[in-house]
Amino acid sequence: TIAFPVMMVFVAVGVFIGMGHASLLSIKLGQRNMDEAEKTLGECVALKLLSFLILPPLAYAFMDEILGLCGGNTAGQGAMDAARQYLKITLISHFFSHLAFGLSATMRSEGAAKRSMLCMIVGFGTNLILDPILIFKFRLGIAGAAWATVIAMFLSMCTALHYYLSGSSVVKLRLSKIRIHREIFMRAAAIGIAPFLQQISGALINLSLAAALGFWAADKDAATLQLAALGIFQTVMMIFLMPVLGLQQGVSPIIGFNWGAKNFSRVKEALILALKLITAVCTFAAVVQIFWSEELAWLFAEKGNSSLIKAGAYSLRVSNFMLWCIGLNISMTTYFQAIGRAKTAILLSLLRQLICMVPCIWILPYIGSKTGFFTPELGVWLALPVSDVLCQLATLPPVFSHIRFLSRNSAASRAQRNIR
Numbered sequence: 001t002i003a004f005p006v007m008m009v010f011v012a013v014g015v016f017i018g019m020g021h022a023s024l025l026s027i028k029l030g031q032r033n034m035d036e037a038e039k040t041l042g043e044c045v046a047l048k049l050l051s052f053l054i055l056p057p058l059a060y061a062f063m064d065e066i067l068g069l070c071g072g073n074t075a076g077q078g079a080m081d082a083a084r085q086y087l088k089i090t091l092i093s094h095f096f097s098h099l100a101f102g103l104s105a106t107m108r109s110e111g112a113a114k115r116s117m118l119c120m121i122v123g124f125g126t127n128l129i130l131d132p133i134l135i136f137k138f139r140l141g142i143a144g145a146a147w148a149t150v151i152a153m154f155l156s157m158c159t160a161l162h163y164y165l166s167g168s169s170v171v172k173l174r175l176s177k178i179r180i181h182r183e184i185f186m187r188a189a190a191i192g193i194a195p196f197l198q199q200i201s202g203a204l205i206n207l208s209l210a211a212a213l214g215f216w217a218a219d220k221d222a223a224t225l226q227l228a229a230l231g232i233f234q235t236v237m238m239i240f241l242m243p244v245l246g247l248q249q250g251v252s253p254i255i256g257f258n259w260g261a262k263n264f265s266r267v268k269e270a271l272i273l274a275l276k277l278i279t280a281v282c283t284f285a286a287v288v289q290i291f292w293s294e295e296l297a298w299l300f301a302e303k304g305n306s307s308l309i310k311a312g313a314y315s316l317r318v319s320n321f322m323l324w325c326i327g328l329n330i331s332m333t334t335y336f337q338a339i340g341r342a343k344t345a346i347l348l349s350l351l352r353q354l355i356c357m358v359p360c361i362w363i364l365p366y367i368g369s370k371t372g373f374f375t376p377e378l379g380v381w382l383a384l385p386v387s388d389v390l391c392q393l394a395t396l397p398p399v400f401s402h403i404r405f406l407s408r409n410s411a412a413s414r415a416q417r418n419i420r
Contacts (some may be wrong), residue, residue: 005085006066008206010055012199014098017047019252020192022105023338024184025171026253029110030260034171036184037110041164042177043184050093059091082142089146097123097152101158109253110170115163119383125158187340194337194345201353206234208361210378216365217374225311226377232300232312233319240285247277248334255338265410268403271335279327286323315381322385325413326352329395335402344398351394356387 021044026038059066067083100119107116127148134144164173209230217223251274258266289296297312329352336345364386365379374382 005023006059006203007090008199010059010094010098011057011398012196012203013051014048014101014191015199016189016196017051017098018102018105018192019195019337020188020190021047021102021184022109023191023252023256023340025106025109025119026256026338027260027340029171030257037171038174039177039184041171041173042179043108043181043188044106045099045173046178046180047185048095048099048102051098056094057090059087060202063087068164078377086142086146089143090149093150093153093295096150096157100153100156100160103157105249106171106179107160107163107169108249109256109366111253112163112169113250115168119156119159119163122159123152125152126155127152160371174346191337191340191345193342194333194349195345198333198349198353201358202348205353205357205361206230208358212361216369216380225307228301228308229297229311229315231309231364232297235300236289236296236316237320240289243281244330247274247281248330252334252338255335256340259339264406267339268406268410271331271347271403271406274334275327275331278331280322282327282330283324286320289320289323296392318378318381319384322388325392326388328399329391332395332399332402336398348395348398352387352391354379356390357383360386 021040025037025040028034028040045317063084067080067087100123104116104119107113107119130148130151131145134140134148138144140147163169182316210227211231213226214223217226251270254270255267258264258270293316294309296316297309301308301312329348333345333348335340336348343401360383364382365376367375369376
């Protein structure tokens, strides 16, 4: 839990590079501009290398200070030591994981969905197999989990590189184009900044939740319990929102390609389908976490620790009862990112997490402590459903505006295809 915000910052940088260049690659392919597509792929690889040379050394140099800010100062020493051990090892895999995820995104952009899925399955499957072996059989504990991640990400990277180096790809990875191209970088950065800020906001949210739960806890034991409950919440949410991430990654190249080709009827169809599917997944996640919260908490809590199971179940129930309504914001953020509308995508990506949620995390527990209507801990968890509702209301205007735009242009794009 303590190391989680740090890892999210690293993921944010990877998303900034990977998603920005993958979305631009889709648009270039839709425009039949193969030279620009190859430059986009080469720059993606170059930036992944550059990020590896900068971020891990910084994290090693300021590790204790960073982990302290992420809740280590309010938790017990054992939790801080475990976070430090895990982060020291997993920083090694930064380059492997970022290159694997970046190339997986570009595979999807050129239509190689199965190869992209294979790349991810190799990584996650290896991690799933090695975790129990290294943690329990070899008794490596937290270090075993970290080394499992390193090995898994290395194999995932090898799978991705094999696709591009074997000549199977549509867009060729050429050594001469593995560098930063100024015109490509500015456009890709404009697209990638929205998911980057979304991930950074997620890290800030987890940092704020950890800090707020620690601040309002009665003592260090209570703070450690709350942080452990937060860990259960984070794990369960990652599991349930993985399908949402998959849908985002799947629909983004379809929208981007057809937008570049000016096939607005297909863009509209893809957007509406994504909205339906993402809303369905979020609704399912909300229902399961509300009605089977204790069973979910039991899966990720220390066996026999009834206090942690109760705290984890409480966090899942309270924080997720409005999760079903966030599909609109997620779908529209993906849509605007895919078509290159960076400013709108940035605004929508920040609505739920930064603009709405962070203030609620600090204001609601204060109100609860002053009024006595609810406990400060409940106020912290209530910040999530309150922000869910607020951001969906704010998302409605751009939704109506672009649905009308796509409806007007769908007929024109169909007529143009018939003429051809």
